[in-house]
Amino acid sequence: MSLFGLATVACLGTVFWLASPEAAVALAATQHRWSPLTIGLVAGAGQAVALAGLFFFGAELRRRWRWFDRKCERARTQTRLGTHGTSTGVVVAASLIGIPPVSVTAALLPGVAPRPGRLLPLMLVLRFLRFAAMAWVVALCGWRLPWW
Numbered sequence: 001m002s003l004f005g006l007a008t009v010a011c012l013g014t015v016f017w018l019a020s021p022e023a024a025v026a027l028a029a030t031q032h033r034w035s036p037l038t039i040g041l042v043a044g045a046g047q048a049v050a051l052a053g054l055f056f057f058g059a060e061l062r063r064r065w066r067w068f069d070r071k072c073e074r075a076r077t078q079t080r081l082g083t084h085g086t087s088t089g090v091v092v093a094a095s096l097i098g099i100p101p102v103s104v105t106a107a108l109l110p111g112v113a114p115r116p117g118r119l120l121p122l123m124l125v126l127r128f129l130r131f132a133a134m135a136w137v138v139a140l141c142g143w144r145l146p147w148w
Contacts, residue, residue, distance in 0.1 A: 009046070011046040014054070043131040051124065052120070092126060
């Protein structure tokens with residue numbers, strides 16, 4: 001997998017869950033061609049494009065894509081994203097753990113978080129850290145795919 005392919009999968013996989021950014025990071029790390037920081041940076045940059053798009057145009061996507069609107073509404077009701085004290089915690093959990101999904105959180109931020117502009121950079125940095133840590137663990141364990 002090339003770095004461009006990694007960034008593309010990270011970007012598209014943020015919205016369309018058939019392409020997994022985490023699986024792409026693991027695949028890139030098994031090839032041992034790039035450092036975990038490079039893999040994390042490239043995957044984080046690819047996902048940053050999608051998350052910024054969701055942040056700025058999420059309301060429009062929710063109106064057009066009913067399936068995405070249902071996911072957003074379910075995440076909004078199950079988490080306390082709209083309250084001042086919990087917005088940062090929800091963003092940290094979504095960015096590092098993936099619960100609620102980071103794409104849904106990015107789309108909901110402008111409408112429900114008190115100061116969403118501060119939370120988007122935090123989300124992007126934490127996603128980079130998540131991807132770099134995943135690549136580091138895969139590379140550290142020495143996992144190799146037999147066909148690479």
